Amino acid sequence: MVSASPRALSYQERIDLLRATKKRHTEEKWRVLGSIDMDDNGIILPPLETLRCVEVMGGSGVPMKDALFSTFTPKSNHPSGGIFGARACGENYRALLEMHPTYVDPVSSLAGCYMVNFLSYRTPQWNPDFDYPHLRPEQQLYGLHHGIGAVQHFCQDMTIGLSLGWEGLRRKILTFRSVNTDDEAQELYDGLEHFVLGMQNWIGRTAAAAREMAASEANPQLRENLLQIAAINDHLVHEPPRTFREACQWMLWYQLSGKMYNMGGSLGRIDQFLYPYYQRDKQLGTLEDEEAVFHIACHFLMDTSYTQLGGPDSLHEDTTNPLSYLVLEAAHRLKIPVNVGVCVGEHIDPQLLRRGVEIMFQDKTGIPKFLGVDRTSEGFARNGYPMTLARERAYSGCHWSALPGREYTVNDCVKINFARVFEVAFQEMMDDAHAQPSVSDLWNRFEKHLRRAAAVIGESLDFQIDHMYRVYPELHMDLLCHGPIERGRDASHGGVEYVNLCVDGSGLATTADSFAALEQRVEKEERFTWQQIAAFLKSDWEGPEGERARLLMHRIPRYGSGRSCADAYASRIASTFTTIIKEKPTPRGFNMIPGLFSWAANLAMGADVGATPNGRHAKERISHGPNPDPGFRKDAAPTALALAVAAVQPGYGNTAPMQIELDPGLSKGEEDIGNVAALIRTHFDLGGTQINMNILDKKTILEAHKDPSKYPDLVVRVTGFSAYFASLSPGIRQMVVDRILAGE
C-alpha cells in the first residue's frame, strides 16, 4: 500500500510499484504452481482460502499445476461429467464470472484481473459422444498434434466491441435471435447472452468495489484514481468506451474474459484500433503521451497478448503512428514478458525497427519481436486471396496472424513431427525383408508417410469443424467476429467468412541432419552399414562404439552450415511438406496453410521419438521450429542462420520464425544497432517471415539456470512467447541455455 503523501506519484513510479506487485504475484505462482511453460498471462492466484490445485497437461508436454476456486463447481450437462455446447458453457461461465472476486489496484489506471482457467474446470475436455476411433491409430503412429479440441488461436476484431460495448453486443444478440431461429443458433445465442451478462455483472461489481475502496483511501491521488475507475466501469457495464483510458479498460475486460474462458484473446493491431481514441483525447487536450504509455502499461501488466505495431494498410500505406511508438515504450518501461511485434517492410517507417533494436539491446528481455509483413502478405495472397485482404492479416499469436474477426485458423495447434514420420519410414524400410536400404528408398518412404500424416490431419480438422461447436464453442471470440451472431453459427462452424487452417511442420533440422548423416557416413564413406545404424538407434547408441558412432553421425556439415547436403535436405523437406499441404484441401474442402514451427512442444515431440541418425539420443527434444540445431556452425554466424531459415519458408503466409540468440558483446553502439537492423531487414528481403530474438549474457543465463530464484526479473523469449526464465521447467530452461551457449 502507498501511504498518504503530499507529492503525487509519477507515472514511472506507478509503473515501478505495479511491476513490484506483479513480481509478488508471480513469485506466489511459482511457489504454489511450480513451472509454467507458456505465456506469462498475467493471471494471479485465487485467494489462498479458496484455492484448489489440479494437474493439467502443459503445452510443452510437462504436466503442470493449475489453480481453481474451491468455492466454484460448474454444473455438468453430460454423463461423462463434462460441460458441452454453447448453452452449458455459457451458463457455467456466467456463474464463474458472477462469483469471480473483483480486483482493483489503486495504483493502476485499469481494474480487473483473472484468477482461474475455465478450461481446467472442464473434464473431460472432449465430448466422448463424438469419438474418432477411425483417426486415432494413425494420429498416434505419427504423433500428430491433430487439432481436434483446439480452441481460440484466431483473431477477433476489437473494433466491434469498442463500438458496441457490452450492452450493444447483447442487443445485437437479441436482434439476430429473432432472425435465426434454428436450434443451433438459439443455443449459441443463449451461450453468448450468458457470457455478456456475466461480464456486465463482473464489471459492475468491480465499479462498486473501486468506489468502496475510494471511501477509505487516504492518499488523495489514489482516491481520485479509484473514483475514476469506478466511474469508467459503471459506464462500461452498458456503454461503449469514449476515451483512450476507457477503451483500454474495455479492451482489458475483453482480454481477461477470453484468457479465463479458453486462454483466448489476441490483441492484434492495438496501435490501429486504439488510435482514434488517442487522437480524440489528444485533440481535446485531455491526454498526454506519458499517460497513454501508462494506460498501455497497465494493460500489459494484466494481459501480455500478442500485438502488431505498424505494418501496411490494405493499400500498402504504412500505418505506423505515434501510438505505435508509445506501445513499444510501454513494453520498454515495464521490462516484463510482453509480446510486441514490430513490422518491418519496404513501405514501413524504418525508425520503428531501429527503435525496436535499441530496446532489444538496452533491455535484453527478448522484446520486441520482428515481423516480415511483406512476405507474409504476399504468401497469404498465394492462397488465392487479393493482396488488399492479405495485408489486413494481423499478427496476434506466437508465430501467427489472422484476419481480425473474419478467419478461423486453429493457428499453432496442428503439428506434424517430421522426426517421427522419419522414424516410421526408417523402421518400415529396415523391417522390409525385400528392401535394399538406401537414402533414396528412405526418402520415398518418408514422403509417402508425410503425405499420409497430412491426410490424417485434413480428416482430423474436418472432424474438429464438424463437432467443436457442440463441445466447446468460441463464445468469447464469436462476440467480436463478423458473422457468428449474424448467422447464428459458432466461428468454428461456419460463423466466419474464411477458414484457413494452419498446419505446421516440426523437427526440420533433426530430420534433415539425419538424412545427411546417413548419406555421408553410410552411403558415401561406408563407415557404417544400415544394419549397424539400425542397431545403434535401437540401443540408443549404447556402449563406447555406440557413442563413437553417435559423435561421428553428429559431426557432419549440418543444416545451417551453408550449401551442405543437410541444407539441401532441409529445403527439400520444407518444399515437399509445402507441396503436400497445398496439393489439396481437407476432404471437406477447407484450405490448409503450411508453416514451420514447434512452439515449445519440441520437448514433448522429442519424448515421442527414439534415437535419430543425426546423433540425437532417444527422447531428447527435437529441433526447434525451422531453426538449425544449436552448434550448426562453429562461428554460429547469424547471417548463415538467417540464410538457412529464409531458404526453408513455406511461403503461403504462415510463418517459419527464425529464433536467434545474439551475444551482448555486439551491442556496443549505434553502428551495431544498424547492423542488427540490417540483419533483420535482409532476412525478410530473402523470404524470412518472423524473428524471435534474445540478447543474453552467457554467464547470467548459466547462473540463472543453476538457481532461477536469484534472477526473478530475467525475461527470455522462449519461442514465439516471452516468459520469466524462472517460470520455466528445467527442460525448457535447458533448451534456452543450449541455444545461447552454442557457438562457444
Next chain:
Amino acid sequence: MSKDLVFHIQRFSIHDGPGIRTTVFLKGCAMQCFWCHNPEGRHPYRELQYYASRCIACGECVRVCPSNAHELVQGVHTFLRDRCTTHGACVDVCCSGALEMNGREMSAEEVLDEILQDKPFYDNSGGGVTLSGGEPGLSAKFSKDILSRCKEEGVATAIETCGYCSAEALKTLIPVTDLFMMDLKLMTPERHAEATGNSNERILENARMLAGTDRPLIFRTPIVPSVNDLTEEFTGIVGFIHELMALRHAQGSTASITYELLAFHKLGSDKYLSLGMEYTASHIEPPTKEVMQNLLAIARDAGVAARIR
C-alpha cells in the same frame, strides 16, 4: 587463380570495419606479439590442433596416423607433435572434434564463394569483406586475387594489416582495397622489437605510405597493460597518427584517418595449448574500463577521431 592457406572465415563479423562483413583470416604472420589472440594465424603452414578436453580416447587416430604421432597408453591419448606430418587422416576419423586441422588450402574462387553467400547483408548494412590474418600483406597475390574478384562482384573490401610486410606488397593491394585498418602497437623501436619480435620502422613507413593514398585509414591499437597503456608510449602513437592526419590535410586529401582502441583479452589462450605453443600473456589482465576511457580521452584531446572497439 592463386591458392593459399586460410585458417578461418568469420561471417557476421561486425567489428572489423563498417557494416556486416565476412573476415577471411590468412595464415602466416612475421610478428610474434606475445598477447596475440590468433596464434593459429602465425605460422604459414598447416598445423594440427589438439583439444585434450574433447578427446574420448577412442584410439581411431592411432589406427590411421601414418607417422605414429598419436599414442594411446592405458586409455590415455598423447599427441606427439614433433612426429606429425599434418597428413590429416586423424582429423577425418576423430568423432569428438578433439583434432582439427588449422589451415585449409583454398583457391581465391573458393574463398569468394563463401564471401558471396552474405552479399545481401553487405548491401543492406554498408559492409563487405575484410582480409585479416595472419598478415594479408604476406599473401599479396592471393589477397589481390580475392579482393579483385570481390570488387567485380560489387563487394566492398578492407584489409587488416599489422604493417609488417613489404611496401610493394601493400601497394599492389591499394587499387582493390576500399579501407585499410592498420595496427600501431608501440612507437619505441626497441620496445616494439621486444614485444613483437620486430622493430617498427617498416610499419611506420608503411603507415606513412598508406596515409599518402586516398584510402580511408583506421589505425588500431590493442591496449595491453604494461606494454602500451603508459601515457608516454600511448601519446607517441597518438602523436604519430596526428602527424599523418596533418600530412593528408596538407595534401588536400579528404580521406579519413580514424583510430580505434581495442582492449587486450585472453580469449585465445586455449588455442595456444591446442597448438602446443606457450601462452606468455597469462600474467596480464585486461585493461580496466577506466584505463580505456583515459586513453580514449588522451587521443581525443589530441584531435584524433578515436573510439573504443
